[in-house]
Amino acid sequence: MGTAVDVESKMKLVLRDVEEVVTVEELRGLLETGGGKGYIGFEPSGLFHIGWLIWAYKFRELVEAGFRMVLLAATWHAWINDKLGGDMELIRAAARHVVDVLNALGLENKFEVVYAEDLVDSAKYWETLIRVAKLTSLARVRRALTIMGRKADESEADFSKFVYPLMQVTDIFELDVDVALGGIDQRKAHMLARDVAEKLERKKIVAVHTPLLPSLQGFSKMEVGELPRDELMAEVKMSKSKPESAIFVTDSDEDIRAKVMGAYCPPREVEGNPVLGIAKHVIFRGSEVEFTIERPSKYGGPVTYWRYEDLERDYVDGRIHPMDLKASVAEYLAKKVVGPIRSCVARPEREELLRKIRAAITR
RNA sequence: CCCGCCGUAGCUCAGCGGCAGAGCGCCCGGCUGUAGUGUGGGGGCCGAGACCGGGUGGUCGGGGGUUCGAAUCCCCCCGGCGGGACCA
Structure with a gap:
């Protein structure tokens, strides 16, 4: 499957402007045996902004490199994170919008769209989730949480937030993918998936992480000092909740x-x-x-x-x-x-x- | 994925080249005779905890190596915890 030259050119394509790949050797291994299946999960939360273009381009490059790509519309995950007021109809609408954008990038009919509902609909999904949970301590889940840290503390978070990382790992197993694409902020979840994969004797994903764009607003020194770390992180990332801080494709x-x-x-x-x-x-x-x-x-x-x-x-x-x-x-x-x-x-x-x-x- | 610490009795841990340990638990016995049970008094019976005595405790996470000798030193693996991992 593919000559050495082929593999190297695909490697170059996938590694182009990427923050990191865990691991590069494993990625090469996949390309040498003809690719595999990859996915990115995104929370439909509003209009598509140009920060997302970074992973969208990478998604297209993975398609070009021969991966069968899945776009997971993480509607339930968006619900957990209270996106769009937890209104599922709106969340699904936002998901369709993202599909439109990928199609606009020339990907029409070149990738599969899976809605979280499709995954979550089967008992198998929840069985896998329990298996994942059985092999993961609460402390480990807590460490995989991106959103909250020690400051915006747990007593204020509803418990669904703790299910979130488990769902991310379960998504990976249920979709049976070889590659997980995401911003570098998804690193923790992907590393958890790799840890659990070993214990569960499942495919260990190759994680492809793209860089993140800072907010157009930047941040002042004052804000740095006063905001809790995680809120600051949220501020710095280009965010849809602050329209003036992001450029939308519309x-x-x-x-x-x-x-x-x-x-x-x-x-x-x-x-x-x-x-x-x-x-x-x-x-x-x-x-x-x-x-x-x-x-x-x-x-x-x-x-x-x-x-x-x-x-x-x-x-x-x-x-x-x-x-x-x-x-x-x-x-x-x-x-x-x-x-x-x-x-x-x-x-x-x-x-x-x-x-x-x-x-x-x-x- | 990277760094660090940890893994010894059911639990918490000590021991860190020379006999496998402590505390707690558990089991047996002793002592005591509480709560409860009783309408009350008296008595009897059952009988907890504490205390005392005795007993029970182990592939020293797994595998390999070094050594006369390994829980102890070295290597690999597994597991746990913490931290890191764009920005902070």
Whole structure:
């Protein structure tokens, strides 16, 4: 199955702009034997924002690398996390919207969609969940929780939150996948799945983790000091609950421009800079891409970059002004990234769907 | 996936190259004679805890190695706990 050259080119594709893969050797093993099945679970929680594009692109690359990919609409999980007010009808609507976006990325009929309802409907699912629970101590589950830590403490969380990691692990076994895709924030759940897989003598997933985008708002030093860690984390991640902090695939070019221009973007600084983050993980993505910064000749005139590293170096050196970076990133997003998706997703027959989702997240 | 600590009696742990240990528990006995049982008094019977005495306790997590000798040192594995793991 596939020559050595084939395997290496697929490796390169999968490893492109990835935060980490656990483990790279296991991934190679899968590619050498012809791929396998992969999945990503997402919580339908509102409109699709460009932070999600990072995993969506990776999802497409996994398809290209020969994996049979499953998109798990984690509707029950969204319910547990009180997304969209726990309104299942809305949650399912948001899930359809995500499917629309993937289709817009040229993936129509190239992946399978599974709703959590389908999984959860069988007794087998719950049997597996109990088996997983039998092999996992409460302390271990607690350590796998992303949401809360020691601060926003357990007495305030309803118990369903503790079932969540077990469901993530169960999803993996029930879907019988070889690869789990997710943002690096999913690492804990995936590691739990790997631990349990050994005990249960099930397939041990290869975990592919993509980077996360910081909020357009960034964060001030004051906030860092005052917010509890986990809340801060939630703040920093690009979040749908704060519309101004994220760019949605349904945003107009004007929206995009306004949001990017309003973004946190300290000159010469890379750390926590959301605009550079977009350039790195949404535009360049670890490959050669033509990216031109248009600027008045009095500021140096237009300059074209092919590699993110060169752009970052010049930005750090102060040769690129935040204003020019923002304008160019906004332009690129509007024309090359969001534009094509928007035209597919915001069709008339989806108007009602989008309106409902929008209404739900702003209320 | 990475780092650290731990795994010895049913439980909590000590021992860390030279006889496998303590406390608790459990079993037997003694002592005591409480609560309960009784309408009350008296008596009888059953009889807990505490205390005293005796007894019961083990593949020293598994496997390999080093050694005259391994719970003890080394390696591998399994299990538990804590931490880390984008951002903090």
